[in-house]
Amino acid sequence: MTDQSPPLGPIGEPIMGENGKLRWRPIRKANDPAGYDPEHKHHIDDYDLPPVESTVTWKTKPGEPVIEVEDLGIEFLRGRKRNLSLREIVFTGKSAHKRDTFWALRNLNFRVGRGEAVGLVGGNGGGKSTLLKLIAGTLLPDEGRAKVHEGVAPLIELTGGFVGELSARENIYLTAGLHGMSKEQVEERWDDIVDFAGPQVRAGLDVPYRHFSSGMQVRLGFAVITCLDEPIILVDEVLAVGDAAFREKCYNRMESLLDQGRTLFLVSHSGPDLLRFCTRGLYLNGGHLVGDGPMDEIMDRYLSELMGDNYQLPTDEEVTDRRLKRTDDQIKRRLKREAERTAIQNEADRRRAVG
Ligand SMILES: Nc1ncnc2c1ncn2[C@@H]1O[C@H](COP(=O)(O)OP(=O)(O)OP(=O)(O)O)[C@@H](O)[C@H]1O
Missing domain, CATH: 3.40.50.300 (P-loop containing nucleotide triphosphate hydrolases)
Structure with missing residues (x-):
């Protein structure tokens, strides 16, 4: 979030953001590591973190999904059951080996964004x-x-x-x-x-x-x-x-x-x-x-x-406490x-x- 964001609550007091996430008032800009106060609880979105340069050339536009999985399914052979007798093969027209298959994945639907x-x-x-x-x-x-x-x-x-x-x-x-x-x-x-x-x-x-x-x-x-x-x-x-x-x-x-x-x-x-x-x-x-x-x-x-x-x-x-702790750790590492x-x-x- 930048300084143009809607005003937040007092320092250290969480407020519920429009996106349903708890947000904390930032006490400094993220690109000023010297000002970091490890005792203060933050939400990572409250920081104007500088974008990191990347050598990737994107084919998709921001906001478009990079992966779309639709009704995905895959069937595997579990093994072979007993071989059919010659008589069974001739009279039923089936293959010599009975296939024993199972669906390792089925009916999967989801999308993943950039x-x-x-x-x-x-x-x-x-x-x-x-x-x-x-x-x-x-x-x-x-x-x-x-x-x-x-x-x-x-x-x-x-x-x-x-x-x-x-x-x-x-x-x-x-x-x-x-x-x-x-x-x-x-x-x-x-x-x-x-x-x-x-x-x-x-x-x-x-x-x-x-x-x-x-x-x-x-x-x-x-x-x-x-x-x-x-x-x-x-x-x-x-x-x-x-x-x-x-x-x-x-x-x-x-x-x-x-x-x-x-x-x-x-x-x-x-x-x-x-x-x-x-x-x-x-x-x-x-x-x-x-x-x-x-x-x-x-x-x-x-x-x-x-x-x-x-x-x-x-x-x-x-x-909530664990989420805050994780966010705090993520910010410190970032x-x-x-x-x-x-x-x-x-x-x-x-x-x-x-x-
Ligand atoms: N090439 C294959 N031929 C037949 N069965 C397979 C094949 N690859 C995977 N399977 C079977 O598909 C099922 C899913 O396997 P998969 O390896 O995707 O599971 P996983 O969730 O990654 O498991 P794990 O946590 O044990 O690594 C298992 O029953 C596995 O034995």
Whole structure:
């Protein structure tokens, strides 16, 4: 919100905004990190946060959906039942193998806007990974459609679509090239990719990718996928194999991508991770979309259905307090990123000036 917004209540007093969100009176502009008061409670919308430059070229206009899922369904083969006898085949005209199929996803309908961060929750086998693969286009639906209006950078399998026989170096060029990046663009971002992936990956750049440990695979996969200029990022549970420090680095990068207005789809069984980024939750159960709403409400519903009486739903007051705490943390992290970006920019300007 800018200073032209309708007047707010006294400092620290929440008022209900027109959009139904609680808002707090800002005590300073967000682009003035020095004035930040960590004791004060804020709503992120109260800040005139500077837009973050992005190299993405958008095909959609602001406000248009980037993903439209309509009556989407996919059927899988569960296995084969007993083979039919020759007599049955001849007299019934059926195939020798009886097909035993099931709908892994069915009747899914939803739209996702630019810049939304969507978390997918649901029990094992609920269809989360399958949905990401349908959005990425690596699986085709049997019913309906998933219309994706922007490019997608998927990290949905540990191998990230990389070729095991090729070296890590070759895989970087290959993946970036498939997403439309020229050799020069890859070279420009080379250090960013390899530094992010870490020293173990740098040391193994010429080793066949299949010899990488699962942690190294995910480091390289994440570094490459998030360096692409694709507006939609899909991340499946894969980050779980990285160590804690690397995961934190990945989360920071995901937040930077969201600052640029990119769209994120995240599958995770970790409530805190989902709540850190995602504003919207989709709940898949038995292949059906059974919930679509604010991430915290979807998470509470999923956990209470999963754990029954062992999960205590928060009171309204607790929900509000937790939302405020999360918003406050998001603002602090955003300001830190702004300060880091400014420092990097200043250093680059200084070097340019020195020649
Ligand atoms: N290629 C496939 N062929 C047959 N069945 C499949 C295939 N891929 C997934 N399935 C099945 O589809 C269902 C949904 O699987 P999916 O991996 O999407 O679930 P998930 O919600 O991601 O589960 P988890 O939380 O355990 O990772 C499961 O029953 C799974 O066994």
